[in-house]
Amino acid sequence: MxxxxxxxxxxxxxxxxxxxxxxxxxxxxxxxxxxxxxxxxxxxxxxxxxxxxxxxxxxxxxxxxxxxxxxxxxxxxxxxxxxxxMWVGWRRMERAGLRQAQEARLPLYERTRRFRSYSSWLVPGMIQTRLYTTAALQAIQKRRGLVDDVAGAVAARMERQRVLYEGDRRFAFLVEESVLRAGIGGAEVMTGQLGHLLTVASLPHVSLGVVPMKPDRERWPAEGFWIYDAAQVNVELVSGYLTITQPSEVRMYAETFAELAALAVYGANARALITAAMDALG
Structure with missing residues (x-):
């Protein structure tokens, strides 16, 4: 352990x-x-x-x-x-391949009603396009030397995205502006992904905030994390996957999310940052 x-x-x-x-x-x-x-x-x-x-x-x-x-x-x-x-290294979590790791999270997603997600690295999986997911998981598979089941893992993630459109769930996504310019998969893939973000942001039960790159921000970027209702936090680190259920720690992540959310821009201002990132791709 x-x-x-x-x-x-x-x-x-x-x-x-x-x-x-x-x-x-x-x-x-x-x-x-x-x-x-x-x-x-x-x-x-x-x-x-x-x-x-x-x-x-x-x-x-x-x-x-x-x-x-x-x-x-x-x-x-x-x-x-x-x-x-509560702490699983990536090698152990993905020893049977990426698909199983993707499928294992579905029950948690199905029972959650309020999702809060902050990402400083990638577009959150729930709102990724198929091509973006494929590029991201292919990079992980090659870097970690895993069995190549990327196609199955992509299908599992796309299937998991159905919870975005089912029931009375609410979603709040925060991404750093740098995520919009990360270049995952190349210009064509990123253009499609950024266009998808504009579509997702228009859904009535979804809030999409972008934390602008500014030299004087008061709260620096953090590791990416998900908050499921008020019961559990999952954190993706370089070395592994952390599950947090201690109420005091869950509250710390909720407070961090609120601080980052206060720095983010929404609506027309968020769309402007996304569009600017698209324009930069040519």
Missing amino acids: ALSASSSAQQARQALADRLAELCRDAGLSGLDLAERCGWSRSKSSRIMNARTPPSAEDIRAWCRACGADEQTEDLTAMLRTAEG
């Missing part, structure tokens, strides 16, 4: 460590006793109980067996998987 700076992930690790330490105490065992029963060094049991080293599923089985609590193995292993899922 990779470590992350997120307190959501740390809290999940700590909760698991506390449960394991509680089992040890309930069995009347010290850390040394448990280490001896499991055939470990004393330091290993101490590191696990203090959340300094994450246990493996096999460690949990051995721990429960040593404490005479085999019935707890399944629940504790589930806690481990939850904690692991």
Whole structure:
């Protein structure tokens, strides 16, 4: 389980460590006793109980067996998987290909009613054109040396976009002006993508804001993130995919979104920036 700076992930690790330490105490065992029963060094049991080293599923089985609590193995292993899922490296997330990673997010999209998305790198996937998505995913596939299932991954993302037009959902998208000029896929692809943004911005349930490039802005760009209702945040970093559910952290991202939204321009002013980016492509 990779470590992350997120307190959501740390809290999940700590909760698991506390449960394991509680089992040890309930069995009347010290850390040394448990280490001896499991055939470990004393330091290993101490590191696990203090959340300094994450246990493996096999460690949990051995721990429960040593404490005479085999019935707890399944629940504790589930806690481990939850904690692991809060931080997923791209290599692990995409080991079966890009299509599966795209399909895995659909249930979250279907149950969400209010979406807030901020992007400083790319146009958000929900409002990408097919050609833009293809160019972006092809670049990822080549850079990371993944199995080539780009066509299937593109189809999965396009299918996921149906939630933009279904039900009573609301969407707020913020993009940095630099995203409009990133040149993904070349001039023709970018021209089509920018035209699509103009179309999306006209939808009554969609807000599209562009944060202008200015030398005196008060809030600098941040990593791209999605807020799903008020329950979950997902952050895409260079090294992996972070899931945040801790309410205090979710509020921090909501506050950051509000600050960036206050810097953005909308309506005719946003259309002017998009059109200017299109004109620059010739």
